[in-house]
Amino acid sequence: EVQLVQSGAEVKQPGESLKISCKGSGYTFANYWIGWVRQMPGKGLEWMGIIYPGDSDTRYSPSFQGQVTISADKSISTAYLQWSSLKASDTAMYYCAIPYGSGSYSFDYWGQGTLVTVSS
Amino acid sequence: DIQMTQSPSSLSASVGDRVTITCRASQSISTYLNWYQHKPGKAPKLLIYAASSLQSGVPSRFSGSGSGTDFTLTISSLQPEDFATFYCQQSYITPYTFGQGTNLEIK
Numbered sequence: 001e002v003q004l005v006q007s008g009a010e011v012k013q014p015g016e017s018l019k020i021s022c023k024g025s026g027y028t029f030a031n032y033w034i035g036w037v038r039q040m041p042g043k044g045l046e047w048m049g050i051i052y053p054g055d056s057d058t059r060y061s062p063s064f065q066g067q068v069t070i071s072a073d074k075s076i077s078t079a080y081l082q083w084s085s086l087k088a089s090d091t092a093m094y095y096c097a098i099p100y101g102s103g104s105y106s107f108d109y110w111g112q113g114t115l116v117t118v119s120s
Numbered sequence: 121d122i123q124m125t126q127s128p129s130s131l132s133a134s135v136g137d138r139v140t141i142t143c144r145a146s147q148s149i150s151t152y153l154n155w156y157q158h159k160p161g162k163a164p165k166l167l168i169y170a171a172s173s174l175q176s177g178v179p180s181r182f183s184g185s186g187s188g189t190d191f192t193l194t195i196s197s198l199q200p201e202d203f204a205t206f207y208c209q210q211s212y213i214t215p216y217t218f219g220q221g222t223n224l225e226i227k
Binding site: 037044046050062095101103105106111 | 121176205207215
């Protein structure tokens, strides 16, 4: 069974760094793109970027390029989303997801989400 | 980036109604169009991929159509569990942008 399990909720202060994770199981992690999606409070879904763990090829949305870093460690089947200096505006729910069985690069499997709260 | 525009942004309907949501891309995306349902506190759920292909396990009352720049999601007979926010997404070229969402509420 394909599963994506994300790390737990985080409460951070502005300026702090953070790395959240998404562990895949039930499939060959290195062979499938894994993406990150943001949902700010009361807002819609935003596609942040995607990584191919097999060779670490990474594509970012221009809106998030330079603001976050997406990485993956295929040896432990885990993808990461990290910030070097959080802002209050980074407060959001973050989902990882993969285009696995369906076509068209649609996200058919999702993690449960990680809530990040940035507040002083 | 390709801009995705959904209409309406919100919609009130009753159980049993037929509902249509539209999605327009700022440039042609062939049939690289996906639809998701999102309920509060849950992860989004893929309903339709490649514009008209029904994801496994999704009820047949959901259907999608369109190509190029104009797409529709239709729910043939609304059920109580269908009330949620719906998003289209293009997967033609990165960034794979989402529409702004359509909030489907109970009338």
